[in-house]
Amino acid sequence: MSRLVHRLIVSVGLLVAVSIAGFAILPAMPGDAAEVILMERMDGEIPTREALAAFRADAGFDDIWPVQYLRWLAGVLQGDLGTSFRTDDPVLSDLALALPRTLMLGTAAALVSVMLALPLGIAAALRPGTWIDRLAMALAVVGMATPNFWLALLGMLLFSLTLGWLPVSGHGTWLHLVLPALVVGTALTGVLARMVRSALLEVLGADFIRTARAKGLHPARVVLAHAFPNAAAPVLTVLGLHLGKMFDSIVVVEAVFGWPGLGRLLVDAILARDGPVIQGCLLVIGTATVVIHLLTDIAVNRVDPRAKGAV
Amino acid sequence: MDRRAHSSIPLASPAVRSARPAGLGPWLALGLPVLLMVLAPHLAPHPPDGFSLADRLQAPSLSHPLGTDAMGRCVLSRLLYGFAVTPAAAAAVVASAALIGGGLGLLLGMAGGWVDRVGMRIVDGGLIFPGIALALALSAILGLGMTALVVSLSAVHWAEYARVVRTLVVSELGRPYVLAATALGVRRHVIALRHILPNITHAVIVLIPFSLSWAILSFAGLSYLGLGPEPGSPEWGLMIAEGRAHMREYPRLMLAPGLTIVCLVIALNLLGDHLRARLAPGSDRLRL
Numbered sequence: 001m002s003r004l005v006h007r008l009i010v011s012v013g014l015l016v017a018v019s020i021a022g023f024a025i026l027p028a029m030p031g032d033a034a035e036v037i038l039m040e041r042m043d044g045e046i047p048t049r050e051a052l053a054a055f056r057a058d059a060g061f062d063d064i065w066p067v068q069y070l071r072w073l074a075g076v077l078q079g080d081l082g083t084s085f086r087t088d089d090p091v092l093s094d095l096a097l098a099l100p101r102t103l104m105l106g107t108a109a110a111l112v113s114v115m116l117a118l119p120l121g122i123a124a125a126l127r128p129g130t131w132i133d134r135l136a137m138a139l140a141v142v143g144m145a146t147p148n149f150w151l152a153l154l155g156m157l158l159f160s161l162t163l164g165w166l167p168v169s170g171h172g173t174w175l176h177l178v179l180p181a182l183v184v185g186t187a188l189t190g191v192l193a194r195m196v197r198s199a200l201l202e203v204l205g206a207d208f209i210r211t212a213r214a215k216g217l218h219p220a221r222v223v224l225a226h227a228f229p230n231a232a233a234p235v236l237t238v239l240g241l242h243l244g245k246m247f248d249s250i251v252v253v254e255a256v257f258g259w260p261g262l263g264r265l266l267v268d269a270i271l272a273r274d275g276p277v278i279q280g281c282l283l284v285i286g287t288a289t290v291v292i293h294l295l296t297d298i299a300v301n302r303v304d305p306r307a308k309g310a311v
Numbered sequence: 312m313d314r315r316a317h318s319s320i321p322l323a324s325p326a327v328r329s330a331r332p333a334g335l336g337p338w339l340a341l342g343l344p345v346l347l348m349v350l351a352p353h354l355a356p357h358p359p360d361g362f363s364l365a366d367r368l369q370a371p372s373l374s375h376p377l378g379t380d381a382m383g384r385c386v387l388s389r390l391l392y393g394f395a396v397t398p399a400a401a402a403a404v405v406a407s408a409a410l411i412g413g414g415l416g417l418l419l420g421m422a423g424g425w426v427d428r429v430g431m432r433i434v435d436g437g438l439i440f441p442g443i444a445l446a447l448a449l450s451a452i453l454g455l456g457m458t459a460l461v462v463s464l465s466a467v468h469w470a471e472y473a474r475v476v477r478t479l480v481v482s483e484l485g486r487p488y489v490l491a492a493t494a495l496g497v498r499r500h501v502i503a504l505r506h507i508l509p510n511i512t513h514a515v516i517v518l519i520p521f522s523l524s525w526a527i528l529s530f531a532g533l534s535y536l537g538l539g540p541e542p543g544s545p546e547w548g549l550m551i552a553e554g555r556a557h558m559r560e561y562p563r564l565m566l567a568p569g570l571t572i573v574c575l576v577i578a579l580n581l582l583g584d585h586l587r588a589r590l591a592p593g594s595d596r597l598r599l
Contacts, residue, residue, distance in 0.1 A: 010432075013432070014439075017436055025448060025451060028452045029452055030452075030454065144524070144576070145572075145573050145576035145580060147528050147531055147535075147569065147572050149531075149532050149536075149551070153558060154569075156558070157559070157562055161559045248441045248442060248444065248529075251441075251444055252443065252532045252533075255536050266448075267536055270447055270448075270538070271538075282444075285441065289440050293439050
C-alpha cells in the first residue's frame with residue numbers, strides 16, 4: 001500500500017512539473033503575448049506603447065513569475081485555458097473536440113497492435129525458428145525502421161488512391177479511422193510480438209509448465225491459462241510504456257491524415273505560433289502520460305504481485 | 312519511433328548471432344553513409360538544387376537515374392546530398408545527447424546521495440514523456456529550422472544516456488578496482504574519468520546505432536511536418552512531403568527517399584545488434 005502512496009506522490013510531483021512547463025512555454029516563446037492579446041482586443045490595431053504598458057499592468061503581465069503561474073494555474077483548474085490567438089475560440093473547447101478523437105485513434109491502434117501481436121507472439125514462442133517466428137521477427141525489424149509518416153502515405157496510396165476502398169484523409173465515418181489506426185498499430189505490432197515471444201519463452205521453460213504438461217493438461221490450456229498469465233507482466237509493462245509513447249506516432253500520423261485530434265491541433269498551433277493552444281495541448285498530453293504511467297504500474301502489480309518496481 | 316523499443320528488443324536470437332560471424336557487413340551500415348556523405352558532391356550527377364522546369368517530372372533515364380521531381384531536380388542527386396543532411400543532423404543529435412546526458416549521468420552516479428536521487432527523478436520524469444511531443448513544444452520556443460530541430464531532439468534524448476550511464480557508474484562503483492583506487496587515495500574525478508569511464512564506454516557505444524535510428528526517423532518526421540530545414544533542402548522527410556503532391560502519378564518521388572530511410576535504419580539496427588552481441592552480451596536486460 002505504501003508503494004501506491006509513493007507512486008501517487010511521484011505522480012503529483014510530475015503533474016506539478018508538467019504544469020510549470022506548460023505555463024513557461026508561453027513567456028518563453030518569441031514575441032510578446034501581451035501585445036498579441038491586446039491586438040486581438042483592439043481588432044488587429046497595433047497598440048500604442050502607453051496602451052500596452054497600461055494593459056500589461058492591468059492584466060498582471062508585470063507580476064513576478066510565481067504569481068503569474070499561480071494565477072494561471074488557478075484559471076486552469078477552473079477550466080480557463082485562455083483563448084486561441086488564431087481562432088479566438090476558448091482553448092478548452094478546442095481540446096474537448098480534439099481529445100476524444102485522439103483517444104479513439106489511440107484505442108483503435110492499441111487494439112490493432114494487441115490483436116495482431118498476441119497470436120503472432122504466442123505462435124512464435126511455441127514454434128521458435130519456424131516461418132511464423134521469422135515473420136514476427138521481420139515485422140519487428142521493418143516496423144522499427146519504417147518512418148510512420150511514410151507508411152501512412154504508402155497506405156493512402158494503396159488503399160485510397162489505387163484501390164479506392166478508404167477515404168484519403170479527414171474524419172467523420174469509421175472508414176476514416178481505419179488507415180490511421182492501422183499505421184499507428186502495425187508500427188507497434190512487431191515490437192510487441194517480440195516482447196510476447198521472449199516473455200513467453202522464458203516462462204515456458206519453467207518447472208510449473210513441465211508439471212502442467214506432465215499431468216496431461218491440454219496444450220492450449222497450458223499456454224493460455226498457465227504460461228500466459230505469468231508472461232503478462234513484462235508485456236503489460238512494455239504496452240504501458242508504448243501507450244504513452246504511441247502519442248509520438250499519433251502526432252505525426254494525425255497530421256498526415258488530417259485527423260483533427262490533439263496531435264494535429266498541436267502541430268497546427270506550433271506552425272501558427274498559437275501559444276495558448278500549445279499550452280493546452282502540452283497540459284493534456286503531460287497529464288495523460290502521468291496517468292497512463294500510474295495506471296500501468298498499478299495494473300502490472302495487479303497482474304503479477306512479484307513485479308515490484310518493474311516500471 | 313519509440314526510443315526504448317529500438318534498444319530493448321534484440322533483432323536476432325543469440326544462437327543466430329553466434330552461428331554467423333558478421334565480419335565487415337555491420338560496419339558498412341556506418342561506413343557507407345559516411346562515405347556517401349563525404350563523396351556526394353563527386354558521385355551525384357547533378358547539383359541538388361539545380362532545377363529547370365523544362366525537365367520536370369521526367370522518368371528515370373541515363374542522365375537522371377531516378378528521374379526528376381516537380382521542380383526538375385535530379386532525385387538521385389538529392390538523395391545523395393541528403394546524406395549530409397538527415398544522417399548528419401541525427402549524428403549531431405546523438406553526439407550532443409550522449410555527451411550532455413552521459414556527462415550528467417557520470418556526475419549523478421559519482422555524487423550519489425540526495426543529488427543522485429533528485430537528479431534521477433528529473434531524468435525519469437523526462438523519460439516517460441512522449442519525446443516527439445516534447446520536441447514539438449520546444450520547437451515552439453526555438454523556432455523552425457535545422458539547428459532548432461537538432462537542439463530540440465537532443466533536449467529530449469539526453470535523459471536516455473543520463474539514465475544508462477548513471478546505472479553503469481553505480482554498478483562499477485562497487486567493483487574491487489574502484490575500491491582499490493579509492494583506498495589508494497586516488498581523487499574522485501580521476502576515478503570517474505580514468506578508471507570508470509573507460510570501463511563503461513563500450514556499453515554506451517552499444518546504444519549509439521539505435522539512438523541514431525531514432526534520431527533519423529524523428530528528424531525526418533518532424534521535418535516532413537515542416538518543422539525542420541527550409542523547403543528546397545535535400546532533406547529526406549522534406550522530399551517525401553514534396554513528393555506527396557504527385558503521389559498518385561509519380562509515386563517514385565516519395566518512395567525513393569522513404570526506402571533510403573528504411574534501408575539506413577535497418578542497417579543501423581543490425582549494427583546495433585552486432586555491437587551488443589560483441590561488446591555487451593548481458594545488456595539486453597539493461598532497461599534502456
